[in-house]
């Protein structure tokens with residue numbers, strides 16, 4: 345199994361063309377943790393983002409409108425969560441044919457039979473992780489790369505694993521394109537093509553883990569790679585009918601490891617794509633027991 349970080353050649357854009365097709369202009373202001381867009385004024389946000397990040401005002405307006413809905417649904421908990429949502433250009437991670445729907449609430453196709461989760465869901469899952477600056481965060485299921493891009497506005501140590509090789513390559517190539525265009529924050533994201541069930545041993549332990557595919561149990565290797573009091577957000581349940589759990593790892597006085605569980609949607613079912621399994625170099629079935 346190839347456990348190295350990707351070194352990219354000319355990976356084909358199989359599975360659909362990304363948006364936008366044209367090369368980005370250089371981002372005007374270099375990234376820093378002190379970059380803070382206006383959080384409470386749509387017009388001021390658009391003007392600030394256009395000046396500092398060089399982004400398209402149409403998408404910026406749609407992003408702010410979706411942000412207001414996330415606030416209404418209590419999907420963003422802290423000013424840091426709000427900033428991370430507003431800084432992440434979701435349009436850079438979607439397929440061209442979905443340009444008009446990038447900021448819709450629903451999930452969208454990203455090719456290879458998988459999806460980019462809807463913005464409300466990504467917002468709530470990420471807020472539930474309570475990421476602090478400097479946290480080591482592991483994502484299982486890189487997909488489009490949107491979730492890890494979002495995480496990079498909360499910490500500078502993001503690790504992400506994707507099982508579908510051509511998708512992992514396409515997303516790696518997209519991050520590299522964005523880094524070249526001035527989104528230097530994405531240089532803090534390490535990616536790899538592998539079966540995420542076993543975590544990322546060399547980069548462990550993690551403060552936080554987010555799993556973006558559904559499974560019927562908590563993978564023991566992931567729990568093992570979580571620090572004491574670390575948090576994992578993971579969709580757990582039968583195929584297509586998961587509950588999104590916030591799992592906190594606890595170590596008892598006698599050394600035994602237990603977990604606290606909370607359902608971040610208080611009982612609502614949220615369907616996810618399956619947590620699939622790699623056998624040799626082929627994806628075969630799932631990790632469900």
Ligand SMILES: C[S@@+](CC[C@H](N)C(=O)[O-])C[C@H]1O[C@@H](n2cnc3c(N)ncnc32)[C@H](O)[C@@H]1O
Pocket residue numbers: 458459460461484485486487488489490491492505506507508511538539540541556557616617618619620621622
């Ligand atoms: C909902 S999608 C991706 C969402 C993604 N976080 C994003 O921002 O676009 C879930 C992803 O998990 C991946 N996946 C499924 N099983 C996996 C496994 N065993 N290891 C790593 N990734 C897996 C799928 O291929 C898919 O890309």
